[in-house]
Structure formats: structure tokens, C-alpha cells
Amino acid sequence: MSFLDILYLALRNLRQAKLRAVLTTMGVIVGVAVIVTMVSFGLGLQQNMLARFKALDLFNEMSVFGKSLSTLASGLDRGRQDADSGGDRRGPRLRPDKAPTRILDDAAIAEIAKIPGVAYVEPSIGFPVFVRANGHVQTQYVGGATVPNASSRFKDFVGGQMISSPDADEAVVNERFTREFGFARPEDAVGKTIEFLTPLDEQKGQARESKNEEVPSGFFGLPLDDQESAEAKAGNLAAHSFRIAGVLNTELKEGAGQGGMRGLFPGAGIYVPLKTARQWIIDHRGPMSQVALALARESGALSSSGLEGYDSAVVRVTNPVVLTEVRKRLTELGFGSFSIVDQLDQIRTVFLIIDSVLGLLGGISLLVASFGIANTMIMSILERTREIGIMKAIGAEDREIKLIFFVEAAVLGLTGGVIGTLFAWGIDGIANRAAYRFILKPQGASFIDFFSIPPYLWLGAILFALVVSIVAALYPATRAARIDPVKALRHD
Amino acid sequence: MSFILEARDVSKVYQMGSTTVAALDHVSVTVNAGEFAAIQGTSGSGKSTLLNVLGGLDHPTAGEILFDSKPLAPLSKKAMARYRRNSVGMIFQGFNLIPTMSAEENVSLALAFAGVRGSQRRKRAQELLDRVGLADRLTHRPTELSGGEQQRVAIARALANRPRVLLADEPTGNLDSTRAHELLTLLRAMVATDALTIIMVTHDHELAQTFADRIILMKDGAVVKKDEG
Ligand SMILES: Nc1ncnc2c1ncn2[C@@H]1O[C@H](COP(=O)(O)OP(=O)(O)OP(=O)(O)O)[C@@H](O)[C@H]1O
């Protein structure tokens, strides 16, 4: 007997008890729909979250740390100290996994850049300074930027462009800066001059110390009154001028960035060329820093004319896959590192658990459906004992009888699986639309697909329904094949 | 000469609690190829049981069945199915047609199990039904057919795969004597044209004497007389 004949007989059997077949399939539909909906929600959640991380460059960047000046001075392992004290609770802990043993200087940066898989290295460096521009004075945090710069932080300009050369007296500011300094439109700032103010006294000690003490870091500057600016003009202050080359767009930065951060790089309102920034820090050292440098030189941690390195740098890899390898290499070189992937692995595990639980719930409903299938099959066999006996008497093999019932169950499972998947797809669509209409749209957010139904999910669900159905038919089919034709045919 | 079908000292014993019922009690029967044999006997004498055993539907408790001088006992389940499908055709006491299938589908089913396909299957089924005079009843279900018509569908089905032996259990049981005569004339003709061997159970002694080559008489599970006719 050909498979087509078997399929025909199976379908014919199902047709004869339509309502029963429909109800049984309904069980499978519900089971599959629950599985697919739940798991697709879990996967969607994960996908949306990872997509956000990806957009922020958190996957291919890591921070690398060298020995800090205070460590060099005291000889203490600062990293370990922080870990013991529980660290800073105010934000993500960008701390190295291992205490660094090397200084992160320009030579080290060059060495890191040569590690295979590293796209670029950019030292993180910055300092606070009083800035005068457009008739306003404020404290600002100034960051150093490698020029030219390959990172995504310097791709999106509202006006102007990136600093033209590593030695140029040029700066890039962000949009917020232009607002705070009273520019009507961000573009208006391009080409304007900003001044970093320093005490005129080049003895760098007392004069600046007192200034620094006066200004708490959280202080947001007001336009200085005439008297003070007059004082500045009177010659107590020196100014270093930069031309604003471009204005960065901050508005697009979302999520963890909050307009300040993209990737792992700390944000700043103003960027000047890296060399300029480093030189500024060396030239305008505070007393604490001066003491630390002296101590480090005294203890031999630094040579008599040696300088501290960068505290940290951002390393970007060409492909997230090589991140772990590059990290290993960094550790070998004696640097500490931090990567969001550590956290990500844990997030992945959590999602795996969530998806499993959701899938399990769906699996239970499908299990219940499988009892329905088994029940339907057994009923059908009881009803058709005589028919099965006739088939065997006219030459049907046990295998063929079995096959008829397996195909019957498979048709139920497959139909239920396909319709269940379509149901889940519909539910996802409706839920997305409802969420957009009632939650996202009122808040002005754009449409988000909360679900993800990858091919492996729906194919897997259908296959699972099929397998469950066939397993459910195992006993009934065997029982059908064992029917004794003589008993079945005995007329009464 | 060799026999096409032979029962050698066959017993079929049913265990009913503490008592045993011997449906067949050391039965030995031989049938020649091209022979039309009739089995007669009172109700419960074991006629149907003997046909089931000969048809490979049932296994004897003791003794053996030989088809073409080859014993059936060593055959696998699959080979037994093939034997039932191709070597013997059975007409059961009480038709045993599938009630949800039309006359043509009932005949087709036997052909389908033998692997006959598509248009050939259709052609053969219609040919068989035409031969038993049911050319205009192809799409009728068993409930839409008279007893005699149902019986003829059963015959068409039994002959579907050109068996060498036809085992018929009371094929005329539901027919009036005119119809019964017609049917047996048809079977008799098949013995001649198709080299068919027929073993027929009947309670009608007159019919048996008219059409059969010989009569085997059974009583209480045993053969009491083999009338070489
Ligand atoms: N499964 C069974 N269990 C117990 N006894 C059985 C079974 N099948 C048949 N018998 C007995 O075996 C005997 C022979 O039965 P069988 O059906 O062969 O009779 P028969 O000659 O065909 O009768 P009838 O003319 O009424 O059809 C009967 O006495 C019956 O009760």
C-alpha cells in the first residue's frame, strides 16, 4: 500500500469524526500558540535589549586600565582596595578585573593598538576647567580626543566637523554646551572662540589651588559679574583659546548614554586634541597630583623625570567575537580591563532561564494536548475494531495499520502546529499594536516589536507538536495493529 | 498429485475458564487445485473455524496447514499478510464490508493493500463488480445495497487479487434460491475459467450437491464424512 493510500485512509478516518478531530486539534493549537507566544516574547525582550547595547557600542569596546598615579605614589593596590570596600554605587562600575601592573603610557597604547583584532585604542583623559565663551563663564569637563578619530562618538555633528589635526588649537563641543553658553542655535557656535582660563601666575601652585577649592565640582557657572571679568581683563588670568570646529549631536544618544556616554568612553562637553589635553594636565597639576608625582619619583616607581600614564583607555575590537582574546592578551601585558560582556553573559543566562520557563509552560499545555490525541486515537480504534479486522483479513500488514494511525496523529499534530503558530503570530501582532496604541504612542515613543519569532522557533514548535502527536499515538497504533481479525470479525 | 490446500491433523482448542472447547478436533482435509468443495455441518460444528485456519486468519493449536505443500506455520506475520492478500480470498459469514465505503472503495481497498495503483485499480475494481452484476452499483454504500448485492461485493473483493483459493463462508445465506443458484453458477464458472479452487461452507444440502464436486461433513469439530463426489 502506497503512502498516499495510507494518508487517504487516515484523512478519511479523521473526516468521519470531524468534531472530535477539530477539538483534538484545538488542544494542539493552544499548546503550540502558548509555546510560540511565550518564547517569542522572551526572545523579543532579549533581542530588543541586546540591540540597544549594540547601538551603544558596548559590545566591541572595553576599558583598559594602567597603574594610576596614586597607586604609584602609595604602592597600594588601589583596585583591590575598591573591590573590598564595595565600590561606588552610583553607576556602572567601570573597574578592572585585575589590578594593573603597568603604566598606560603612549608606548603602551601603541603596543595595545598592535594586538590583532584591535580596531583602535583611545586614551580616556579629561580635566575640569573654567571656560569662557560667548560672554559666559562656566566650569566644564574637557576630554581629549585622538585626531583623526575612528569612533562613533565623533560621527554625528549638528554643525561643523571634527578637529582638523592633532596639533590644531581646535575643539569640538556638544549641543548641550551651546545651550549652556547661550548660543541661539547649535550651529552658531561653529567658528567661535572658547577660552580655558588659568591663573596668570605661572608658578602653578597657590594661586590655582585657591581657585580650585573655591569651585565645587557640581557648581554650574553663572555669567560672571562685571567686576570679575574686569579682574580677568585686569591681568590676573591667562586664557588659552580654541576655535570651535564642530558641534556634536547629543540628542540621538539614548539609553545608558543620556547624552553623555557612547560606548565606554566617558562623556565631556568639550573635546580638544589628545596631546593638548595631556599637556594641559601635566602643566596644570593640582597640589595632590604634584605630591603624588613627587612620592612616586622618590619611591622609584617612576624615574626622576618620568610621568604617569593615562588612567584608562577605550579599546575597540574589530569583532565582538575576539573581545575575550584581546582581553586575555591585555591581562598578559599587565593591564586591567573591563567589558560589558561580563555582565552580558549573565544577562544571557537569565534570558535562557526565562525562555526555558516560558517554553516549559507551553510544553505542559502541549503535553495535555497529547493526552487528548491519545484519547482520540483510542476512541477511534474502539469504534473501528471491526474495520481494522477486515483490513487485516484482506491482507493489511500490521505495519500498515500502525502507519494509518500514526499518520492520523501526525495530521492532527501538524495541523495544530501550523495553526497554533499562525495564532501565536497573530497574538504577537495584536499585542504589539495594542502596546503601541495604548502605551508607547501616548508617551511619544516609536513602534517596538516586542516579540521575535525566528524560523527555528516556529519550525521547532511545529516539529515538537508533530513529535508529541506521534508519541501520543504510539500506544493506540500498536494496539490497533494487534487486533485479532478473527475476534473482530465474529458476527453477532 | 499434490494438493493446493491441506489441513493435517489440525486442532483448535479454546480455553474457557476450567473447561476447554475443541472447535476443531484433529481435522485432516485435502483440497485439489480446481476443485469445488462444500463443507456442511450443524451450527457450531467448527466450519468457520476451519475456514479461518485455512485462510491464515487464525493459528491452529495443533497440526499444520499446507498451501501448495508448504506449511504456513513458519511464515512471518508479514508473509501471512501476503498469503491472505494474494493466495486466498475470503468471503465472510455476514459480508464484513466496510460500511462507510462504497462498493467500489471496498473492492479497491483489497487492491490497494496489494499495491495496485491509480487508474489500474479503478479499472480492475469496476471490472470485478461488473462481473458480479453490480456495474450500476459502484457508488452505493453497503447500507444502500440488498443482502445479495452486498454478498456479491464481498465476492468481488475476495477475488480482487486473483487468489488461487476462494474460501466462502455461507455465501448464499442471505439469498433466495433463484439468487443462490445464480451466484453458485457464477462461482462454478470461475472454477472453470480462472482455475479457481473453492471451499464453500453451506447449510443447503441441495445446493451443495448441485454445484460442489464433493461434500465434507463436519460434526463437533471433526470431519465425519468426506464424500468424493
Ligand atoms: N473464541 C472462541 N472462544 C471459545 N469458543 C469458541 C470461540 N470461537 C469459536 N468457538 C466455539 O467453537 C465452535 C465452532 O465455532 P464455529 O464458528 O467454527 O462454528 P460454525 O460451524 O461456523 O457454526 P455456524 O454454522 O453457526 O456458523 C463453537 O462451539 C464456538 O462456540
Ligand SMILES: [Mg+2]
Ligand atoms: Mg460459522
